[in-house]
Amino acid sequence: CGVFGMYSPQPLDLAWMTYLGIFALQHRGQEAAGMCVSDGDKFHVEKDLGLVTQVFDERRLDSVRLANARVSIGHVRYSTTGSNLRFNAQPLTTRTNKGILGLAHNGNFVNAREVRNRMLMEGALFATTNDSEVMLNLIARESHMDLVEATAGAMQQLRGGYACVLMSRTALIGFRDPNGVRPLVIGQRDSGDGSYGGAYVIASEPCALYAVGARLLRDVLPGELVWVDHDGLHSMMVHPGKPTPCSFEWIYFARSDSSLDGVDTHASRIRMGEQLAREFPVDADIVVPVPDSGMGAAIGYARESGIPFDYGLYKNPYAGRTFLAPTQEARDLKVKMKLSPTSAVAGKRVVLIDDSIVRGTTSRQIVNLLREAGATEVHFRVSSPPIKHPCFYGIDTAARKELVASTHTLEQIRELIGADSLRFISERGLKEAVGGPGLCMACFNGDYPAGTPLLNDVDKLA
Numbered sequence: 001c002g003v004f005g006m007y008s009p010q011p012l013d014l015a016w017m018t019y020l021g022i023f024a025l026q027h028r029g030q031e032a033a034g035m036c037v038s039d040g041d042k043f044h045v046e047k048d049l050g051l052v053t054q055v056f057d058e059r060r061l062d063s064v065r066l067a068n069a070r071v072s073i074g075h076v077r078y079s080t081t082g083s084n085l086r087f088n089a090q091p092l093t094t095r096t097n098k099g100i101l102g103l104a105h106n107g108n109f110v111n112a113r114e115v116r117n118r119m120l121m122e123g124a125l126f127a128t129t130n131d132s133e134v135m136l137n138l139i140a141r142e143s144h145m146d147l148v149e150a151t152a153g154a155m156q157q158l159r160g161g162y163a164c165v166l167m168s169r170t171a172l173i174g175f176r177d178p179n180g181v182r183p184l185v186i187g188q189r190d191s192g193d194g195s196y197g198g199a200y201v202i203a204s205e206p207c208a209l210y211a212v213g214a215r216l217l218r219d220v221l222p223g224e225l226v227w228v229d230h231d232g233l234h235s236m237m238v239h240p241g242k243p244t245p246c247s248f249e250w251i252y253f254a255r256s257d258s259s260l261d262g263v264d265t266h267a268s269r270i271r272m273g274e275q276l277a278r279e280f281p282v283d284a285d286i287v288v289p290v291p292d293s294g295m296g297a298a299i300g301y302a303r304e305s306g307i308p309f310d311y312g313l314y315k316n317p318y319a320g321r322t323f324l325a326p327t328q329e330a331r332d333l334k335v336k337m338k339l340s341p342t343s344a345v346a347g348k349r350v351v352l353i354d355d356s357i358v359r360g361t362t363s364r365q366i367v368n369l370l371r372e373a374g375a376t377e378v379h380f381r382v383s384s385p386p387i388k389h390p391c392f393y394g395i396d397t398a399a400r401k402e403l404v405a406s407t408h409t410l411e412q413i414r415e416l417i418g419a420d421s422l423r424f425i426s427e428r429g430l431k432e433a434v435g436g437p438g439l440c441m442a443c444f445n446g447d448y449p450a451g452t453p454l455l456n457d458v459d460k461l462a
């Protein structure tokens with residue numbers, strides 16, 4: 001998911017700003033979108049299933065717009081827990097004796113079910129199957145405390161990988177899990193006189209800051225809680241932990257123009273490709289990316305190997321999100337809806353570069369497309385290690401039994417996807433390419449830095 005929040009000391013069109021912010025985060029979730037806007041008195045909420053541009057037409061954006069808006073949050077959803085239902089769309093809101101609160105959440109809490117069961121026994125009520133509601137209820141019920149204290153208390157009780165923005169009518173809060181698994185950054189808009197005394201922005205990625213004319217101040221630290229109110233930006237270290245941000249943010253998830261925890265995603269993808277070329281060289285005529293996710297690594301592979309980069313696969317820019325297709329034939333046609341080989345591959349030995357293989361089904365069809373277009377050899381190189389374990393921190397890498405690398409050997413996967421050779425970057429190589437203090441690589445090696453759910457809660461392991 002993607003989260004966005006804004007606090008402005010001067011009245012600002014925060015409905016429009018939030019629209020721009022979540023539109024810049026659309027790649028982080030395409031199932032639902034929503035926002036809350038407040039002027040200190042009124043509190044508007046709109047959310048629905050669909051892309052940002054589908055949910056917010058002009059009329060709907062107008063309905064959340066407030067002339068003197070001060071605080072807003074927004075969300076784009078990618079369902080990992082709770083099904084794709086309208087009432088699971090975010091932000092979630094609740095009424096407390098401190099007034100109405102809105103929460104937008106990215107990630108997963110590994111002990112949400114235990115905490116939820118405990119709260120149910122104590123008389124709490126839940127409207128959704130969404131684990132974000134557990135967080136919001138934990139904060140809401142500590143209504144004798146101030147909002148910052150209550151939020152810090154909730155952070156102490158829930159474990160996992162998460163990044164959230166929370167708003168009341170008068171304050172904006174952002175917080176990140178103790179391992180910093182999910183990203184969160186702070187930015188600020190120019191006040192107009194060049195002094196950067198303007199609105200504060202908290203978002204999943206810097207690209208959302210730039211979208212509203214803000215510059216990056218810094219990343220929220222792992223375990224840190226920040227809040228913005230009438231006297232500016234404040235911070236509290238709630239739960240310091242060992243930083244292990246999600247390696248998949250750099251491999252695939254984050255936008256290529258974002259830099260997270262000081263590491264630029266595009267530059268790191270190029271280094272992954274260079275590393276792949278050193279680890280697994282091959283004699284070939286052209287390097288072709290699977291667009292768009294294989295782009296950075298393909299540039300790196302071409303640079304390091306000296307094999308020319310070429311535009312071997314056209315991606316229809318209108319294809320957008322692909323839907324579930326019921327039959328194999330329909331699924332094959334679905335890939336063709338999105339990708340089609342160019343003349344570059346005819347008679348060529350191709351190094352095909354992608355960021356990951358999850359189920360292997362798309363990869364198999366892409367190899368097939370290249371062969372049909374006359375490629376003489378297809379050597380598949382992947383800029384992530386084989387995905388063998390489920391993610392419990394908010395990236396939907398499918399249940400274990402669907403992960404092709406958890407049930408097949410390298411040779412079996414190669415045969416399944418029909419490539420002449422297949423190689424994945426090493427874990428060590430990936431770590432070096434990203435750099436930084438530490439990384440979550442649990443979906444590759446099963447070493448979960450932020451804990452796992454109780455065994456009887458784990459339907460994903462099946």
Ligand code: 5GP
Nearest residue numbers: 293354355356357358359360361362363396
């Ligand atoms: P596969 O061959 O496993 O069916 O598909 C691999 C492709 O899926 C890669 O191009 C990769 O970029 C893409 N992919 C990896 N993770 C995700 C994800 O979480 N969501 C979507 N939509 N695509 C993903």
Ligand code: SF4
Nearest residue numbers: 246391395440442443
């Ligand atoms: Fe990211 Fe994989 Fe860790 Fe999930 S398990 S947070 S996808 S590195």
Ligand code: MG
Nearest residue numbers: 290291292293
């Ligand atoms: Mg892809």
